[in-house]
Amino acid sequence: MVKFYSYIDDHEKLKFAVICAKTEGKFVLCKHKMRDTLEFPGGHREAEEFIVDTAERELKEETGAKDFTLEPVCIYGVKEGDGDETYGMLCVADITSFEPFDSEIEKIVITDTLPDNWTYPTIQPYLLKELNRRNLI
Template sequence: MIQVAFYDIAEESLFDFAVIIAIKEGKWILCRHKDRRTWEFPGGHRDPGEWIEDTARRELYEETGAEHYTLQPVCAYSYLRQGEKASFGMLYYAQVDELGPLPAFEIEEVKLYDKFPEKKDFWTYPDIQPFLLRKVSGLGIK
Protein backbone atom coordinates (compact mmCIF):
# COMPACT_ATOMS: atom_id res chain seq x y z
CA MET A 1 0.00 0.00 0.00
CA ILE A 2 1.27 3.47 -0.91
CA GLN A 3 0.36 6.67 0.91
CA VAL A 4 0.41 9.97 -0.97
CA ALA A 5 0.54 13.32 0.85
CA PHE A 6 0.53 16.90 -0.49
CA TYR A 7 2.38 19.93 0.92
CA ASP A 8 2.15 23.65 0.23
CA ILE A 9 5.88 24.07 0.73
CA ALA A 10 8.94 21.87 1.07
CA GLU A 11 12.69 22.35 1.09
CA GLU A 12 14.27 22.23 -2.38
CA SER A 13 16.81 19.71 -1.08
CA LEU A 14 14.06 17.13 -0.34
CA PHE A 15 12.96 16.69 -3.95
CA ASP A 16 14.01 13.49 -5.71
CA PHE A 17 11.92 13.98 -8.86
CA ALA A 18 9.47 16.16 -10.76
CA VAL A 19 6.18 15.13 -12.37
CA ILE A 20 4.42 17.30 -14.94
CA ILE A 21 0.74 17.02 -15.72
CA ALA A 22 0.60 18.56 -19.17
CA ILE A 23 -2.20 19.55 -21.51
CA LYS A 24 -2.14 20.43 -25.20
CA GLU A 25 -5.26 21.69 -26.96
CA GLY A 26 -7.42 20.54 -24.03
CA LYS A 27 -6.02 16.99 -24.01
CA TRP A 28 -3.83 15.30 -21.41
CA ILE A 29 -0.31 14.39 -22.57
CA LEU A 30 0.87 10.94 -21.52
CA CYS A 31 3.96 8.98 -22.43
CA ARG A 32 4.90 5.32 -22.57
CA HIS A 33 8.38 4.11 -21.65
CA LYS A 34 10.12 1.74 -24.09
CA ASP A 35 10.23 -1.02 -21.45
CA ARG A 36 6.55 -0.77 -20.41
CA ARG A 37 3.06 -1.11 -21.85
CA THR A 38 1.52 1.32 -19.35
CA TRP A 39 1.12 5.11 -19.48
CA GLU A 40 2.42 7.88 -17.24
CA PHE A 41 2.74 11.61 -16.89
CA PRO A 42 6.06 13.05 -18.00
CA GLY A 43 8.59 13.30 -15.21
CA GLY A 44 11.68 11.84 -13.72
CA HIS A 45 14.53 12.00 -11.28
CA ARG A 46 16.56 15.05 -10.55
CA ASP A 47 20.19 15.15 -11.66
CA PRO A 48 22.85 16.04 -9.05
CA GLY A 49 23.02 19.81 -8.55
CA GLU A 50 19.91 20.43 -10.65
CA TRP A 51 17.10 22.74 -9.45
CA ILE A 52 13.78 20.90 -9.38
CA GLU A 53 12.17 23.30 -11.89
CA ASP A 54 15.06 22.58 -14.27
CA THR A 55 14.35 18.87 -13.77
CA ALA A 56 10.71 19.46 -14.74
CA ARG A 57 11.67 21.39 -17.88
CA ARG A 58 14.26 18.81 -18.92
CA GLU A 59 11.95 15.85 -18.34
CA LEU A 60 9.02 17.49 -20.12
CA TYR A 61 11.20 17.96 -23.18
CA GLU A 62 12.91 14.56 -23.03
CA GLU A 63 9.65 12.65 -22.55
CA THR A 64 7.29 14.57 -24.85
CA GLY A 65 9.34 16.78 -27.16
CA ALA A 66 7.55 19.86 -25.72
CA GLU A 67 9.21 22.95 -27.17
CA HIS A 68 6.86 25.81 -26.30
CA TYR A 69 4.92 25.71 -23.04
CA THR A 70 4.14 27.46 -19.79
CA LEU A 71 5.05 25.67 -16.58
CA GLN A 72 3.66 26.34 -13.14
CA PRO A 73 4.30 24.64 -9.81
CA VAL A 74 1.27 22.97 -8.21
CA CYS A 75 2.59 21.52 -4.95
CA ALA A 76 5.12 19.27 -3.31
CA TYR A 77 4.10 15.70 -2.57
CA SER A 78 5.46 12.53 -1.10
CA TYR A 79 4.71 8.88 -1.44
CA LEU A 80 5.48 6.27 1.13
CA ARG A 81 5.57 2.52 0.67
CA GLN A 82 5.25 0.45 3.80
CA GLY A 83 8.67 -0.16 5.32
CA GLU A 84 10.45 2.40 3.13
CA LYS A 85 11.54 6.01 3.50
CA ALA A 86 9.25 8.66 1.96
CA SER A 87 10.19 10.01 -1.49
CA PHE A 88 9.46 13.64 -2.31
CA GLY A 89 8.54 15.12 -5.65
CA MET A 90 7.36 18.41 -7.05
CA LEU A 91 4.18 18.42 -9.09
CA TYR A 92 3.90 20.84 -12.00
CA TYR A 93 1.26 21.75 -14.54
CA ALA A 94 2.22 22.62 -18.12
CA GLN A 95 0.16 24.14 -20.89
CA VAL A 96 1.95 22.92 -24.02
CA ASP A 97 1.63 24.95 -27.21
CA GLU A 98 3.98 22.98 -29.41
CA LEU A 99 5.37 19.44 -29.42
CA GLY A 100 8.49 18.87 -31.47
CA PRO A 101 9.99 15.52 -32.44
CA LEU A 102 10.30 13.04 -29.58
CA PRO A 103 13.96 12.93 -28.47
CA ALA A 104 15.71 9.56 -28.65
CA PHE A 105 15.68 8.74 -24.95
CA GLU A 106 13.61 6.21 -23.01
CA ILE A 107 10.11 7.14 -24.23
CA GLU A 108 8.58 5.05 -27.01
CA GLU A 109 5.32 6.91 -27.57
CA VAL A 110 3.38 10.05 -26.61
CA LYS A 111 -0.42 10.29 -26.82
CA LEU A 112 -3.02 12.95 -26.14
CA TYR A 113 -6.09 11.83 -24.19
CA ASP A 114 -9.52 13.44 -23.71
CA LYS A 115 -10.18 11.04 -20.84
CA PHE A 116 -8.44 8.03 -19.41
CA PRO A 117 -9.47 4.39 -19.77
CA GLU A 118 -10.67 2.90 -16.52
CA LYS A 119 -8.56 -0.22 -16.96
CA LYS A 120 -6.55 -1.03 -13.85
CA ASP A 121 -3.43 -1.76 -15.87
CA PHE A 122 -3.50 1.56 -17.79
CA TRP A 123 -1.29 3.53 -15.38
CA THR A 124 2.39 2.79 -14.71
CA TYR A 125 1.95 4.00 -11.12
CA PRO A 126 -1.73 3.34 -10.34
CA ASP A 127 -1.33 4.07 -6.62
CA ILE A 128 0.10 7.54 -7.29
CA GLN A 129 -0.93 8.99 -10.67
CA PRO A 130 -4.70 9.24 -10.01
CA PHE A 131 -3.98 11.26 -6.83
CA LEU A 132 -1.80 13.69 -8.81
CA LEU A 133 -4.45 14.03 -11.49
CA ARG A 134 -7.14 14.77 -8.90
CA LYS A 135 -4.91 17.40 -7.30
CA VAL A 136 -4.44 19.24 -10.60
CA SER A 137 -8.08 18.75 -11.66
CA GLY A 138 -9.16 20.22 -8.32
CA LEU A 139 -7.47 23.47 -9.35
CA GLY A 140 -9.98 23.85 -12.18
CA ILE A 141 -7.39 23.11 -14.86
CA LYS A 142 -8.58 21.80 -18.24
Protein backbone atom coordinates in the same frame (compact mmCIF):
# COMPACT_ATOMS: atom_id res chain seq x y z
CA MET B 1 -0.13 6.72 0.40
CA VAL B 2 0.23 10.14 -1.22
CA LYS B 3 0.24 13.39 0.75
CA PHE B 4 0.39 16.95 -0.52
CA TYR B 5 2.39 19.87 0.85
CA SER B 6 2.65 23.54 -0.06
CA TYR B 7 6.17 23.84 1.35
CA ILE B 8 9.21 21.74 2.18
CA ASP B 9 12.10 23.10 4.21
CA ASP B 10 14.84 21.25 2.30
CA HIS B 11 14.55 21.30 -1.48
CA GLU B 12 17.29 18.67 -1.69
CA LYS B 13 14.60 16.22 -0.55
CA LEU B 14 12.71 16.75 -3.82
CA LYS B 15 13.75 13.75 -5.92
CA PHE B 16 11.17 13.76 -8.72
CA ALA B 17 9.22 16.09 -10.97
CA VAL B 18 5.90 14.98 -12.48
CA ILE B 19 4.10 17.09 -15.07
CA CYS B 20 0.43 16.93 -15.98
CA ALA B 21 0.84 18.23 -19.51
CA LYS B 22 -1.79 19.24 -22.02
CA THR B 23 -1.84 20.43 -25.59
CA GLU B 24 -4.91 22.02 -27.16
CA GLY B 25 -6.88 20.95 -24.07
CA LYS B 26 -5.90 17.28 -24.33
CA PHE B 27 -3.66 15.30 -21.98
CA VAL B 28 -0.13 14.43 -23.12
CA LEU B 29 0.88 11.03 -21.73
CA CYS B 30 3.98 8.90 -22.27
CA LYS B 31 4.40 5.24 -23.11
CA HIS B 32 7.82 3.96 -22.05
CA LYS B 33 9.55 1.53 -24.44
CA MET B 34 9.78 -1.13 -21.70
CA ARG B 35 6.19 -0.86 -20.41
CA ASP B 36 2.63 -1.40 -21.61
CA THR B 37 1.25 1.39 -19.43
CA LEU B 38 0.90 5.16 -19.65
CA GLU B 39 2.31 7.84 -17.38
CA PHE B 40 2.70 11.55 -16.94
CA PRO B 41 6.00 12.96 -18.19
CA GLY B 42 8.50 13.25 -15.37
CA GLY B 43 11.61 11.88 -13.78
CA HIS B 44 14.46 12.14 -11.32
CA ARG B 45 16.20 15.36 -10.33
CA GLU B 46 19.89 15.39 -11.19
CA ALA B 47 22.49 16.48 -8.63
CA GLU B 48 22.48 20.24 -8.04
CA GLU B 49 19.50 20.69 -10.41
CA PHE B 50 16.60 22.93 -9.40
CA ILE B 51 13.38 20.92 -9.40
CA VAL B 52 11.67 23.24 -11.91
CA ASP B 53 14.63 22.68 -14.24
CA THR B 54 14.09 18.94 -13.78
CA ALA B 55 10.45 19.35 -14.81
CA GLU B 56 11.38 21.36 -17.91
CA ARG B 57 14.13 18.93 -18.92
CA GLU B 58 11.93 15.86 -18.45
CA LEU B 59 9.04 17.44 -20.36
CA LYS B 60 11.33 18.14 -23.32
CA GLU B 61 13.04 14.73 -23.19
CA GLU B 62 9.89 12.66 -22.81
CA THR B 63 7.43 14.52 -25.07
CA GLY B 64 9.50 16.60 -27.46
CA ALA B 65 7.87 19.74 -26.06
CA LYS B 66 9.44 22.76 -27.76
CA ASP B 67 7.28 25.69 -26.72
CA PHE B 68 5.39 25.45 -23.45
CA THR B 69 4.46 27.05 -20.16
CA LEU B 70 5.13 25.16 -16.96
CA GLU B 71 3.92 25.96 -13.45
CA PRO B 72 4.75 24.22 -10.18
CA VAL B 73 1.60 23.22 -8.28
CA CYS B 74 2.64 21.55 -5.03
CA ILE B 75 4.93 19.06 -3.39
CA TYR B 76 3.77 15.50 -2.98
CA GLY B 77 5.10 12.78 -0.71
CA VAL B 78 4.84 9.03 -1.16
CA LYS B 79 5.38 6.62 1.73
CA GLU B 80 7.67 3.75 0.84
CA GLY B 81 7.23 0.22 2.17
CA ASP B 82 9.89 0.90 4.81
CA GLY B 83 7.96 3.94 6.07
CA ASP B 84 10.28 6.51 4.52
CA GLU B 85 8.64 9.30 2.54
CA THR B 86 10.01 10.43 -0.81
CA TYR B 87 9.09 13.82 -2.24
CA GLY B 88 8.42 15.22 -5.67
CA MET B 89 7.12 18.38 -7.32
CA LEU B 90 3.83 18.23 -9.20
CA CYS B 91 3.59 20.66 -12.12
CA VAL B 92 1.18 21.51 -14.91
CA ALA B 93 2.21 22.42 -18.44
CA ASP B 94 0.60 23.64 -21.63
CA ILE B 95 2.55 22.58 -24.72
CA THR B 96 2.06 24.67 -27.87
CA SER B 97 4.61 22.98 -30.15
CA PHE B 98 6.60 19.76 -30.36
CA GLU B 99 9.82 18.64 -32.00
CA PRO B 100 11.22 15.17 -32.65
CA PHE B 101 12.76 13.50 -29.61
CA ASP B 102 14.81 10.42 -28.82
CA SER B 103 14.47 8.96 -25.35
CA GLU B 104 13.27 5.93 -23.41
CA ILE B 105 9.74 6.96 -24.39
CA GLU B 106 8.29 4.94 -27.26
CA LYS B 107 5.54 7.43 -28.04
CA ILE B 108 3.36 10.14 -26.62
CA VAL B 109 -0.39 9.76 -26.46
CA ILE B 110 -2.57 12.85 -26.82
CA THR B 111 -6.04 12.12 -25.49
CA ASP B 112 -9.22 13.55 -23.99
CA THR B 113 -9.62 10.56 -21.70
CA LEU B 114 -7.31 9.27 -19.02
CA PRO B 115 -6.18 5.65 -19.03
CA ASP B 116 -6.98 2.78 -16.71
CA ASN B 117 -3.50 1.35 -17.26
CA TRP B 118 -1.33 3.81 -15.31
CA THR B 119 2.34 2.96 -14.79
CA TYR B 120 2.06 4.10 -11.17
CA PRO B 121 -1.56 3.34 -10.19
CA THR B 122 -0.95 4.04 -6.51
CA ILE B 123 0.31 7.57 -7.27
CA GLN B 124 -1.00 9.04 -10.53
CA PRO B 125 -4.74 8.92 -9.71
CA TYR B 126 -4.04 10.85 -6.49
CA LEU B 127 -2.07 13.48 -8.38
CA LEU B 128 -5.03 13.89 -10.73
CA LYS B 129 -7.45 14.16 -7.84
CA GLU B 130 -5.33 16.93 -6.31
CA LEU B 131 -5.14 18.82 -9.61
CA ASN B 132 -8.91 18.49 -9.97
CA ARG B 133 -9.41 19.73 -6.40
CA ARG B 134 -7.36 22.81 -7.34
CA ASN B 135 -9.39 23.28 -10.56
CA LEU B 136 -6.25 22.84 -12.68
CA ILE B 137 -7.58 20.15 -15.02
